[in-house]
Amino acid sequence: MSLVNLANVCSHLQNVSKARLSMTSIPMTRLHLNLALSLQKQGFLSTVQVAGPSPPALPELSLPKDSLSLPSDLESQIQEEPWIGLAYNAAASEAISQEAVNKRRKSERDNADVPSNPAQRRIWLGMKYWNNEPVLSKMGLVSKPTRRIWMGVDDIAKITRGRRAGYVGGLTRVGECLFVSTDKGVYESRECVERTLGGMLLCRAA
Amino acid sequence: MSVCRPATCLFRRNASAIRSSSTTPTTIRPISTTSIRHGRRRPNYENLSRTELAEIDAATKHFPEYTPEERRALKHHYTPEQIAALEEAEKAIDLRDLVLQGQFRHDHWKPSYLDDFTTLDPFLDKKEVIEPTLAPRIRPVHQDLVTDEGARQTLEEEESHGIDDDPRSTDELFALAEAEEQSTQIRKFFAELKRYKGTAREHGIRVLLRKYAGDYEPPKYDIDAELRDPLTLVHGQGKELGLDPAYSALAPEVPKFDDPRIRWPFGDDDDPNAAGYKRLALQTGFTLDQIKKFRTKRLVTHRVVNQTRMGKIASMYNLTIAGNGQGLLGIGEGKSAEPEDAARQSLLNAIRNMKPIHRYEGRTIYGEVDGKVGAVQVKLSARPPGFGLRVHHLMYEMCRCAGIADLSARSIRSRNPMNTIKATFEALTAQKLPEDIARARGRKLIDLRKVYYAGKVY
Known part of the structure; x- marks a missing residue:
């Protein structure tokens, strides 16, 4: 459970957000995976996928051949009556989605994207942006590699209410989250209060 | 169940x-x-003393009956049945209830139209567009008008008019009209009209011909658009694409000022102060009374000296803040050799730069925000009701202008007055609303206070 790597992940995600990238990868560890899933649950990330050194295959977007018979003069027809394009679009997306779903199911069954060598596995995260702003803009460690901080529910509840507890400041910013590693998994501080769980404070995100 | x-x-x-x-x-x-x-159940009706009842009854007198003029005006807008329905509906509302329960909403979801629509609010309403009345009157000409008499009438009518912005020459118009028209009778009529070329009646003839040749349309191909639009340079054949603003990669152009008085100062006003206020009223859409009521304060004044080879050139620098005490705040800078001029500039700029600021419950800010300008770093924190303004004295003035009552602030590092004000303004305008964050994360947000107090909160 290396917090050095976690610190690296926090800085990396901040940098990725600043660069407005849509996807990035972090080293595969159980802690990272649990944290990523927790971040996704809070709405900071759009996707979390385990794959190899190259990004996982995206759903098929190109139109499979012979799936749709398009009339030869479709282009000129669309010029005159643009709305007929909608019908073709719907049909095409249906065909694409069916094809893509089948392919996806097969690849999931085979675990085709995940390399058998664990050292090559990476977690691929989809970043989110809204209104020209990154959804995850700030992320930093609370526990440090040289000084880990454990807290009980009472103190975590205090922090979620915006008060300071020990050396940890409260969640005073709008929409700020604190992630806690408990014996039941990685949870957001408010979830911890709900479930009366204490644990090690990992990082805060906003 | x-x-x-x-x-x-x-x-x-x-x-x-x-x-x-x-x-x-x-x-x-x-x-x-x-x-x-x-525990004990509260009665459904409030127990009121006689004096309280008398006060309420006195307050109900503030809702006057319709005057006869108003009734007459209503008749223009509504049918008698509708008026009867309106009166019944108004009768159904107890005036005491109106006094006790009628209240303005202050919550976040309140409708944005509190007023009775008699005045324009520059922040909420679109600016009224007044149609220009200079456009020449254009009437459709029927076939039967083109008898000799009818044509002469049209010519005489149009001669009195006078505006002609068609760049085509009269010969071109004749050629176009003849190409459009098949009937030989009318062609003969055109040939007759040719003798009026170069006379005083030419204008009327041009107007008549335009109805056959069609109105002048400027060429669709816009050289400026092509040069400005990077799309056309990438795709050689994308000229039509480039011309269509829907496909343009550029932001839409800043609208031009309709009113020349906005750009150039009034010639007839000697007093620069009054002229400045008038221009400001035109620019912002606020009335002069509203502008005079804004709370303004000059916070920074100093003399700046520029050393050149000609010698030292001194000028004054002023920084003023302005606000309406209800969530609008602006800062403005003014620099001039003349002290009064600098002060005036900064004041007008401050009013011009006013921006809305989010206020939680109309008294404090949302959460904690940071602002940084130069070496000044400020951190503003929301505080509970009654906390007051425990902040730097310049921030205090800004909060008073913006209508913030509870706030605490830390300014770590430098405390340069000018940059402190700018950093505070940056922090106040950088607030994020919880609703926006919930929307960005795709999560549902419920304001529990609203649920608990049945929506009767800010």
Whole structure:
């Protein structure tokens, strides 16, 4: 459970957000995976996928051949009556989605994207942006590699209410989250209060 | 209620209701989410003393009846049945209820149209567009008008008019009109008209011909658009694409000022102060009275000296803030050799730069925000009601202008007055609303205070 790597992940995600990238990868560890899933649950990330050194295959977007018979003069027809394009679009997306779903199911069954060598596995995260702003803009460690901080529910509840507890400041910013590693998994501080769980404070995100 | 609900739950509910007079809360967990009321039930109607009733009755006198003029005006807008319905509806509302319960909403979801629409609010309303009346009158000409008499009438009518912005020459118009028209009779009529070329009647003829040749349309191909639009440079054949603003990669152009008085100062006003206010009123859409009512304060004044080879050139620098005390705040800078001029510039700029600032419950800010300008770093924190303004004195003035009553602030590092003001303004405008964050994360947000107090909160 290396917090050095976690610190690296926090800085990396901040940098990725600043660069407005849509996807990035972090080293595969159980802690990272649990944290990523927790971040996704809070709405900071759009996707979390385990794959190899190259990004996982995206759903098929190109139109499979012979799936749709398009009339030869479709282009000129669309010029005159643009709305007929909608019908073709719907049909095409249906065909694409069916094809893509089948392919996806097969690849999931085979675990085709995940390399058998664990050292090559990476977690691929989809970043989110809204209104020209990154959804995850700030992320930093609370526990440090040289000084880990454990807290009980009472103190975590205090922090979620915006008060300071020990050396940890409260969640005073709008929409700020604190992630806690408990014996039941990685949870957001408010979830911890709900479930009366204490644990090690990992990082805060906003 | 579901039939499947076990009967025991129902009995328990009743049992707890019976024991409701006792102060000890029931230990049985109710199945329903509706809380069981313990203790004495409050009456549905408030107990009012006679003096209170008299006060309320006096307040109901503020709702006047329709005057006869108003009734007459109503008749223009509504049918008699509608007026009767309106009167019945108004009669149905007890004036006492109107006094006791009629209140303005202050919550976040309140409709944005509090007013009675008689005045324009520059922040909420679109600016009124007044159609220009200079455009020449254009009437459709029917075939039967082109008899000699009718044509002469049209010519005489149009001659009195006078504006012609068609760049085509009269010969071109004749050629176009003849190409458009097949009837030989009318062609002969055109040939007759040619003798008026170069006379005083030419204008009228041009107007007549334009109705056959069609109105002048400027060429669709816009060289400027092509040069400005990078799309056309990438795709050689994308000229049409480039011309269509929907496909342009550029932001839409800043609208031009319709009113020349906005750009150039009034010639007839000697007093620069009054002229400045008038221009400001035109630019912002606020009335002069509203502008005069804004709370303004000059916070920074100093002399700046520029050393050149000609010698030292001194000028004054001023920084002023302005606000309406209800969530609008602006800062403005003014620099000039003349002190009064600099002060005036900064004041006008401050009013011009006013921006809305989010206020939680109309008294403090949302959460904690940071601002940084130069070496100044400020951190503003929301505080509970009654906390007051425990902030730097310049921030205090800004909060007073913006209408913030509870706030605390830390300015770590430098405390340069000018940059402190700018950093505070940056922090106040950088606030994020919880609704926006919930929307960005795709999560549902419920304001529990609203649920608890039945929506009667800010």
